Amino acid sequence: MRTVLMVAEKPSLALSIAKILSKGNCTSRKGLNGACSVHEYPGSFQGQSVRFKMTSVCGHVMSLDFIGKYNNWDKVDPAELFSKAPTEKKEANPKLNMVKFLQVEARGCDYVVLWLDCDKEGENICFEVLDAIQPVMNRVREQSVYRAKFSSITDTDIWNAMDHLGEPNRNEALSVDARQELDLRIGCAFTRFQTKYFQGKYGNLDSTLISFGPCQTPTLGFCVERHDKIQSFKPETYWVIQAKVFKGKDSPLTLDWSRVRVFDREVGQMFVNLAKTSRVAQVESVSKKEKVKQRPQALNTVEMLKVASSSLGMSPQHTMQIAERLYIQGYISYPRTETTHYPENFDLKGALKQQSSNPYWAEEVKALLSTGLNHPRKGSDVGDHPPITPMRAASEGELGSDGWRLYDYITRHFIATVSQDCKYLQTTIDFTIGSEAFSCSGKTLISAGYTAVMPWQGIPLEEALPACERGDTFTVDEIKLVEKQTSPPDYLTEAELITLMEKHGIGTDASIPVHINNVCQRNYVTVENGRKLKPTNLGIVLVHGYYKTDAELVLPTIRSAVEKQLSLISLGKANHQQVLQHTLDIFKRKFHYFVDSIPSMDELMEVSFSPIAASGKPLSRCGKCHRFMKYIQAKPSRLHCSHCDETYSLPQNGAIKLYKELRCPLDEFELVLWTSGPRGKSYPLCPYCFSNPPFRDMKKGMGCNECTHPSCQHSLNSLGIGQCVECDGGVLVLDPTSGPKWRMACNTCNVVVHFFEHAHRVQVAQESCEACDASLVAVDFNKTRTPLPAGETQHTGCVFCDPVFQDLVELKHATMRYRGGGARRGGRGRGRGRRGNPKKPKDKMAALAAYFV
DNA sequence: GCAAGGTC
Numbered sequence: 001m002r003t004v005l006m007v008a009e010k011p012s013l014a015l016s017i018a019k020i021l022s023k024g025n026c027t028s029r030k031g032l033n034g035a036c037s038v039h040e041y042p043g044s045f046q047g048q049s050v051r052f053k054m055t056s057v058c059g060h061v062m063s064l065d066f067i068g069k070y071n072n073w074d075k076v077d078p079a080e081l082f083s084k085a086p087t088e089k090k091e092a093n094p095k096l097n098m099v100k101f102l103q104v105e106a107r108g109c110d111y112v113v114l115w116l117d118c119d120k121e122g123e124n125i126c127f128e129v130l131d132a133i134q135p136v137m138n139r140v141r142e143q144s145v146y147r148a149k150f151s152s153i154t155d156t157d158i159w160n161a162m163d164h165l166g167e168p169n170r171n172e173a174l175s176v177d178a179r180q181e182l183d184l185r186i187g188c189a190f191t192r193f194q195t196k197y198f199q200g201k202y203g204n205l206d207s208t209l210i211s212f213g214p215c216q217t218p219t220l221g222f223c224v225e226r227h228d229k230i231q232s233f234k235p236e237t238y239w240v241i242q243a244k245v246f247k248g249k250d251s252p253l254t255l256d257w258s259r260v261r262v263f264d265r266e267v268g269q270m271f272v273n274l275a276k277t278s279r280v281a282q283v284e285s286v287s288k289k290e291k292v293k294q295r296p297q298a299l300n301t302v303e304m305l306k307v308a309s310s311s312l313g314m315s316p317q318h319t320m321q322i323a324e325r326l327y328i329q330g331y332i333s334y335p336r337t338e339t340t341h342y343p344e345n346f347d348l349k350g351a352l353k354q355q356s357s358n359p360y361w362a363e364e365v366k367a368l369l370s371t372g373l374n375h376p377r378k379g380s381d382v383g384d385h386p387p388i389t390p391m392r393a394a395s396e397g398e399l400g401s402d403g404w405r406l407y408d409y410i411t412r413h414f415i416a417t418v419s420q421d422c423k424y425l426q427t428t429i430d431f432t433i434g435s436e437a438f439s440c441s442g443k444t445l446i447s448a449g450y451t452a453v454m455p456w457q458g459i460p461l462e463e464a465l466p467a468c469e470r471g472d473t474f475t476v477d478e479i480k481l482v483e484k485q486t487s488p489p490d491y492l493t494e495a496e497l498i499t500l501m502e503k504h505g506i507g508t509d510a511s512i513p514v515h516i517n518n519v520c521q522r523n524y525v526t527v528e529n530g531r532k533l534k535p536t537n538l539g540i541v542l543v544h545g546y547y548k549t550d551a552e553l554v555l556p557t558i559r560s561a562v563e564k565q566l567s568l569i570s571l572g573k574a575n576h577q578q579v580l581q582h583t584l585d586i587f588k589r590k591f592h593y594f595v596d597s598i599p600s601m602d603e604l605m606e607v608s609f610s611p612i613a614a615s616g617k618p619l620s621r622c623g624k625c626h627r628f629m630k631y632i633q634a635k636p637s638r639l640h641c642s643h644c645d646e647t648y649s650l651p652q653n654g655a656i657k658l659y660k661e662l663r664c665p666l667d668e669f670e671l672v673l674w675t676s677g678p679r680g681k682s683y684p685l686c687p688y689c690f691s692n693p694p695f696r697d698m699k700k701g702m703g704c705n706e707c708t709h710p711s712c713q714h715s716l717n718s719l720g721i722g723q724c725v726e727c728d729g730g731v732l733v734l735d736p737t738s739g740p741k742w743r744m745a746c747n748t749c750n751v752v753v754h755f756f757e758h759a760h761r762v763q764v765a766q767e768s769c770e771a772c773d774a775s776l777v778a779v780d781f782n783k784t785r786t787p788l789p790a791g792e793t794q795h796t797g798c799v800f801c802d803p804v805f806q807d808l809v810e811l812k813h814a815t816m817r818y819r820g821g822g823a824r825r826g827g828r829g830r831g832r833g834r835r836g837n838p839k840k841p842k843d844k845m846a847a848l849a850a851y852f853v
Numbered sequence: 854g855c856a857a858g859g860t861c
Binding site: 009010011035057058059060061063064066071073078081092093095096117121122124125176179180182183184185186187188189190191192195208209211212213214215216324328336507508510511514515636 | 854855856857858859860861
């Protein structure tokens with residue numbers, strides 16, 4: 001019997017589609033990567049009996065990157081990234097082992113049906129899947145590759161797709177390939193160039209990365225545009241007539257002037273004088289209109305993000321993480337969708353019934369169930385996923401604070417979509433006072449409709465307008481000219497930014513949160529009270545710089561202009577290679593122009609930032625010139641030797657101080673001590689070795705706790721104790737600065753083990769433990785407070801095995817269990833390589849020759 | 854260390 005492999009874009013869809021096509025009769029098992037499942041069932045295909053295997057990928061299988069050597073920022077000129085640097089496809093998520101998984105499942109299959117999402121990205125993933133599986137599939141004479149086209153996950157749609165299989169569209173896939181390559185080459189070239197240029201020149205930029213991208217840069221542009229409007233705002237004075245009238249014993253009504261405002265005081269005064277000729281206000285007309293506030297459309301991602309930001313105070317990134325969790329746990333439907341229209345067969349009533357026992361909205365739900373659901377408003381069906389709805393009842397306690405708040409909103413929104421509109425009566429009374437016209441209006445609620453579950457949208461209670469009719473007169477209580485000023489706009493709110501991004505096609509529902517998060521993380525924008533986005537100096541200068549040199553780099557049209565080119569590929573009207581070359585050429589020229597114009601950007605930078613040579617405070621001495629290097633604390637923190645004009649990287653996210661003026665035996669640089677926090681991990685490092693690994697088995701970014709120097713007293717070889725209790729390959733290293741709260745810390749992960757508190761001295765001995773091969777540790781306690789048996793003050797033993805140490809090492813028991821009571825003894829080496837006596841080189845030059853490989 | 858796009 002032949003086998004048909006079917007592949008969807010994500011595990012949840014594979015399950016939904018398999019359930020529909022197998023009519024609920026499929027067997028399921030987990031795939032080898034743990035993330036994807038395989039659902040199998042018998043059926044018929046192209047007139048023959050077959051076995052179906054339905055599975056999925058997890059989004060893109062591959063992602064594009066430069067080949068290895070072009071990822072060296074120090075050796076590659078960013079201009080080479082436009083054409084010379086070759087790219088390669090790498091597995092998007094190596095942990096998922098997706099290619100292997102697909103091949104295992106595809107081996108022996110005869111046909112494949114591609115059920116990827118029906119958009120360009122999905123079309124591209126079709127070919128990623130085919131590239132992986134075609135080499136291992138059986139060869140059949142007839143067509144073996146099919147594409148299912150569906151616009152919703154409903155029985156009819158899925159069966160219809162199965163009955164009308166087509167072929168994957170290579171042109172659409174190629175347009176995505178082109179987009180990937182353009183984004184990569186352009187983004188990385190500009191990012192690397194401006195990062196290196198500005199970081200080498202200014203000391204207080206406070207950003208580890210000065211990135212550029214066709215989505216993130218326009219995103220920043222929107223925020224700066226608003227900032228500029230605020231800055232250039234000139235308040236204008238204007239005048240309004242304030243009129244108060246009353247009738248009988250009613251409290252006075254404040255009226256609105258029909259001319260609203262005037263910008264000339266004299267003119268305003270003239271109108272006041274005209275109005276003042278009369279002491280009564282004449283009612284000209286009273287109108288009552290029934291108005292409707294429409295119930296919302298079904299919820300999509302962008303709307304959810306906006307409300308979460310403006311009403312729940314949650315960032316888009318955080319909102320999506322919470323929504324993802326609610327989705328995985330089955331509380332809500334798939335949270336990434338553009339669609340605002342429920343599928344025709346959507347069980348609205350069933351979904352609503354599940355909410356009928358929730359204390360917060362049970363009353364409204366029960367009322368709806370008994371009087372009947374309102375038909376949802378027509379939305380747009382983009383054919384991706386149904387709108388976001390609750391899938392099962394939940395209580396506050398089981399979801400956690402933010403989880404509940406988001407679920408609460410999603411559910412209320414859902415109930416609102418099947419509720420009645422809110423109806424209210426708007427009453428407007430038109431007055432004349434002298435020859436000037438005024439009015440006042442008020443709203444009274446007729447029926448709350450959906451605002452019963454979305455009270456924040458309700459009609460606010462107002463004092464009712466007095467009953468009156470045409471011809472009535474009111475007494476004028478007060479009439480005067482009031483001076484006011486126009487006020488500047490406020491900073492862009494996150495919700496407004498999302499609206500702008502959506503309008504200009506910057507990013508997608510799934511990527512908008514990422515771009516906003518990026519501009520915050522890169523220190524271009526800060527989030528102020530009320531989730532308002534205020535650009536930083538760096539953000540402002542960058543955008544102004546682009547405007548000065550090449551405004552297209554920051555305009556929101558940069559994306560759509562490229563998309564237009566790309567659509568030619570997907571429509572088959574232009575050749576993929578030609579479009580790519582053409583667009584790359586344009587951006588290559590822009591890049592060179594940008595590089596040439598960088599002095600004009602510098603003019604802006606100089607105003608806000610200080611030159612690197614004038615930044616920082618002296619800290620440790622350079623090994624080459626023996627002068628003090630300056631420690632620059634602003635991100636990325638680093639050491640700068642102004643004499644040698646060299647910058648040395650440091651570990652981030654911690655504090656740096658001088659380490660007792662001790663020097664690295666290899667290069668004479670003064671060591672510095674990195675500390676993660678008051679009770680955290682700390683280790684010394686050599687500023688030179690950190691960027692220039694001295695031994696072949698070391699990598700960039702290693703401190704002395706990973707240094708394999710055979711004899712240096714600060715090295716791993718001297719201070720390493722034993723294998724880490726949690727991670728693979730890490731070694732617990734004595735922190736010689738930690739006393740009297742002595743500890744050892746893993747040189748790879750974050751494990752910190754406290755031991756021998758209040759010991760006077762703790763040292764790593766030359767000898768190793770017979771049982772577990774860990775280095776022995778020698779401790780020395782004060783006579784008066786020694787915890788050692790029989791009042792002894794000194795003891796040397798293994799921190800893992802020595803019974804004397806048992807109660808003095810915090811993680812002892814966990815350690816023993818983890819090691820299976822020593823069962824792993826003699827297994828893999830302990831990885832410290834400190835056995836044997838390495839020969840000491842005769843002099844320093846020989847040592848350097850030996851070490852600097 | 855870089856982009857943007859999928860998704861876990």
